[in-house]
Every structure is written in structure tokens, then in C-alpha cells.
Amino acid sequence: MFEGLRKFFFCAKNKFVKKSKTSFFSIYTNSEHITVGKNVTIGRGSVIFPIRNVSGQEFNAHIEIGDLVYIGHQTQLHSVGHMKIGRGSVLSDYVYLSDVAxxxxxxxxxxxxxxxxxxxxxxxxxxxxxxYGVAILPGVQLGDSCVVSARAVVTKSFPAYTMLAGSPAKIIKKFDFSTEEWVSVY
Structure with a gap:
């Protein structure tokens, strides 16, 4: 019985295990629509869900995870369209990303x-x-090296080298390349 449940819940484990580290208790559905780079870590209880069919609706979902990405425990990735996590990014625990409405x-x-x-x-x-606990909602694009503080709710796109906080998130700092420091925008 356990082996049958294991195959049901962990259908993508073999696909990922060769090049990345995934928790035994993570759930992947429609794994043929998930692309995972090298040296990716996916934490316990995370759900990666490219939605292909719901109540007769068909979708062309694809979730792309770049090299060296860390995805923390209990993170949720849900997509009916396209979702991409760039190389070297870190998603803390309990993060929620969705393009679904x-x-x-x-x-x-x-x-x-x-x-x-x-x-x-x-x-x-x-x-x-x-x-930790960030929610990123549909249509959001974050530029390279963005930092999003804990519990922020990101409802719109932001440029590279910005630090965001709040609900809804707003820019609180920008990276200054001349001083190599984060500088407050206030």
C-alpha cells in the first residue's frame, strides 16, 4: 500500500533526484510540465502544481526552476500558464506563487x-x-536581485535591485552600486 501512495505523491521524484535534492514529502503533479535545473533544493511539504485540466478547462501550464534555486519547506507553486524562478534565487518557507485566478x-x-x-x-x-510567508500574485515579474521581506504580498512587478516590504509590497530600498549598499528610498 505505501509503495502505491509513494508513486502517487512523488511521481516526479525520479526526474528530479538525478540533478537536484528534493524532500521525500514534497508533491509534484504533472511533472512532465515542470523543468528543474541543476543543484536545486526543494523543501519538505512543498507543492509544485502546473494545472493542466480543471472541470473540463484545458491549460498549457509550465513551471521552470533554474539552476541553484532553493525552495523552502511548505512552499506552493501553482500555475495555469507560465511560471519561472531564475537561477540562484531563494524562496523561504511558506512562500506562495500563483498565476491562477x-x-x-x-x-x-x-x-x-x-x-x-x-x-x-x-x-x-x-x-x-x-x-518567509511571502505571497506573489498573478502577473508579477521581479527583476534580478530583488529582496522581498517576510510576509509581503507582491501584487505588481518591480525592477531589479530593489528591496520590497509590506502588503501590498512597495519599494523600501534600492541597491546603490557606487557604495555597494542598500539605500532607503525615504
């Missing part, structure tokens, strides 16, 4: 019966740090 019309019936849609790709640049 439910229909929310009060006149079209229960929310769970309304069609899903993508509100735009989620793209994380290279060498980004995404703090």
Missing part, C-alpha cells in the same frame, strides 16, 4: 464552479531572495 462574479454562481484563468505569468529574476 478564480472567477469572482457574484452573478455567475459559486466561486469554485467559475472558470480559472491566468492573470499573467509569474517571473522571478536571478538571485532574488523571497522571504
Amino acid at each position: 478564480h472567477g469572482l462574479s457574484p452573478v455567475k454562481g459559486p466561486i469554485m464552479q467559475q472558470p480559472l484563468e491566468s492573470k499573467g505569468a509569474v517571473i522571478i529574476g536571478e538571485n532574488c531572495f523571497i522571504g
Whole structure:
């Protein structure tokens, strides 16, 4: 019985294990639509879910994880379109990334019966740090070397070399290459 459950929950383990370190208790669905680079670490309880079919809706989902990426415990990646995490980026524990939106019309019936849609790709640049408990919502693109503080909710895109905080997230610092320090924008 356990072997059957193991195959169900860990169908992509063999695909990833040759070039990356994945936790035994992570869940991957539709693994043929997940690309994982070399030396990637995926923490315990993480879910990587390119959604292909829901209630008769078909999607062309793909999740791309670059080389040297660290994904912490209990992280959730959900996509009906395209999601990319750039080389060398770090996603702390309990991070949530999604390009998926439910229909929310009060006149079209229960929310769970309304069609899903993508509100735009989620793209994380290279060498980004995404703090504990961050939520990154549909259509967000972060440039290279962005830093997102714990518990931030990122609802729009931001350029490279910025530090973000808050809900909704906003720029609090920018990296100054002349002094090689993060400088407050206030």
C-alpha cells in the first residue's frame, strides 16, 4: 500500500533526484510540465502544481526552476500558464506563487464552479531572495536581485535591485552600486 501512495505523491521524484535534492514529502503533479535545473533544493511539504485540466478547462501550464534555486519547506507553486524562478534565487518557507485566478462574479454562481484563468505569468529574476510567508500574485515579474521581506504580498512587478516590504509590497530600498549598499528610498 505505501509503495502505491509513494508513486502517487512523488511521481516526479525520479526526474528530479538525478540533478537536484528534493524532500521525500514534497508533491509534484504533472511533472512532465515542470523543468528543474541543476543543484536545486526543494523543501519538505512543498507543492509544485502546473494545472493542466480543471472541470473540463484545458491549460498549457509550465513551471521552470533554474539552476541553484532553493525552495523552502511548505512552499506552493501553482500555475495555469507560465511560471519561472531564475537561477540562484531563494524562496523561504511558506512562500506562495500563483498565476491562477478564480472567477469572482457574484452573478455567475459559486466561486469554485467559475472558470480559472491566468492573470499573467509569474517571473522571478536571478538571485532574488523571497522571504518567509511571502505571497506573489498573478502577473508579477521581479527583476534580478530583488529582496522581498517576510510576509509581503507582491501584487505588481518591480525592477531589479530593489528591496520590497509590506502588503501590498512597495519599494523600501534600492541597491546603490557606487557604495555597494542598500539605500532607503525615504
